[in-house]
Structures are given as C-alpha cells and as structure tokens.
Amino acid sequence: MKYADPSDVILDVGCGSGRAAFILEKKGYMLHAVDIVDYRVVPLKHFKVYDGKSLPFPDNSFDLVSFNFVLHHVPNAIKPVLLKEAKRVSRKHVLVLEDTPKYFFDHVMSFFHCFFWRWKIASTAPFGFFQKERWEQVFRSLGLSVLVSNPLVRFCRKPWEPLARSVFLLRV
Numbered sequence: 823m824k825y826a827d828p829s830d831v832i833l834d835v836g837c838g839s840g841r842a843a844f845i846l847e848k849k850g851y852m853l854h855a856v857d858i859v860d861y862r863v864v865p866l867k868h869f870k871v872y873d874g875k876s877l878p879f880p881d882n883s884f885d886l887v888s889f890n891f892v893l894h895h896v897p898n899a900i901k902p903v904l905l906k907e908a909k910r911v912s913r914k915h916v917l918v919l920e921d922t923p924k925y926f927f928d929h930v931m932s933f934f935h936c937f938f939w940r941w942k943i944a945s946t947a948p949f950g951f952f953q954k955e956r957w958e959q960v961f962r963s964l965g966l967s968v969l970v971s972n973p974l975v976r977f978c979r980k981p982w983e984p985l986a987r988s989v990f991l992l993r994v
C-alpha cells in the first residue's frame with residue numbers, strides 16, 4: 823500500500839466486504855478490521871463488530887488507521903467522535919478515502935446515496951458528504967495534520983459512479 827510501510831500494523835475501520843483488507847493481509851500486512859455489521863465475503867484473521875463510536879483497542883495500537891469510503895455513512899455528529907478515536911488508537915497516521923462532491927452531478931449522486939443509506943438503516947440522523955476543504959477543516963480542528971490532500975481519479979472505485987473523490991493522509 824502506497825501510504826503504509828510493510829511493517830505497519832493497520833486498522834481498517836468499516837471494512838465492509840473485507841476484500842481490500844484481505845488483499846492487504848495476503849500482501850503480509852498485520853491487519854485488524856472492524857465494522858458495525860458483519861457482511862464480509864472473505865475471511866479475515868482479526869475482525870470485530872463494534873458500536874460505531876468507540877474503537878475497541880488501547881491507545882497507540884496501530885501505525886495506520888484507515889477509513890475507506892466510510893465516513894459519509896457516519897452521522898455528522900459522530901464523525902469527529904470517531905476521528906478522535908482513530909487519533910487515539912493510531913501512533914502515526916490516519917488515512918481517509920472519501921467522496922468529496924465538487925460539481926452538480928457529484929452533489930446529486932451524493933444526495934441519493936445518503937438518502938438510500940438512511941432509508942436502509944432506518945435512520946433520521948443527518949449524514950453527509952463533505953467537500954474536500956471542509957474535511958481539511960474538520961481534521962485540523964481535531965489536531966490532525968494534513969500531510970496529503972489529493973483528488974483521486976473519478977473512475978477509481980466503480981465505473982458507473984465517476985464521482986469526485988479524495989485521499990487524505992493525516993499525522994496524529
């Protein structure tokens with residue numbers, strides 16, 4: 823992985839199907855994964871379901887804590903809580919990959935994505951995609967230094983969802 827050293831111990835928060843974590847495990851990374859539900863389609867050596875707010879690990883347990891397209895699924899009020907948790911359990915870096923709407927098309931797609939997620943989990947809490955600059959403000963307000971804040975290519979995830987996305991590497 824571009825943002826991790828081979829010896830790094832990684833926490834994948836919101837691993838979903840577990841496919842990305844599985845690939846990293848196969849590459850030899852020491853990896854733990856958590857999610858609020860278990861819908862893994864691949865086995866992972868270290869996986870836990872947790873409450874979505876308090877990461878069930880002691881302080882400074884990992885070199886890199888990553889959120890791969892997870893934070894827009896987290897209610898806005900809980901986003902800083904979870905990022906503070908990431909800061910607590912990481913001794914080096916936090917990596918965030920997120921949809922960061924830029925143009926009208928991105929905003930419309932993001933709106934429907936959040937709408938269906940809220941419906942799926944029967945929630946009325948405000949969820950949201952933030953623009954790149956807003957994320958940077960949130961990270962800095964939590965004392966996380968922004969080392970990298972770069973756009974990703976629009977087709978990096980699903981070809982039928984060519985949305986604006988960004989990668990953020992943060993130093994705790």
Ligand SMILES: C[S@@+](CC[C@H](N)C(=O)[O-])C[C@H]1O[C@@H](n2cnc3c(N)ncnc32)[C@H](O)[C@@H]1O
Nearest residue numbers: 835836837838857858859874890891892895896
């Ligand atoms: C779009 S999927 C991304 C899955 C995976 N990271 C990937 O890139 O394929 C979003 C994931 O975030 C998880 N999620 C939602 N709220 C969460 C929370 N508070 N903490 C951790 N995971 C959460 C969902 O259960 C889901 O697995």
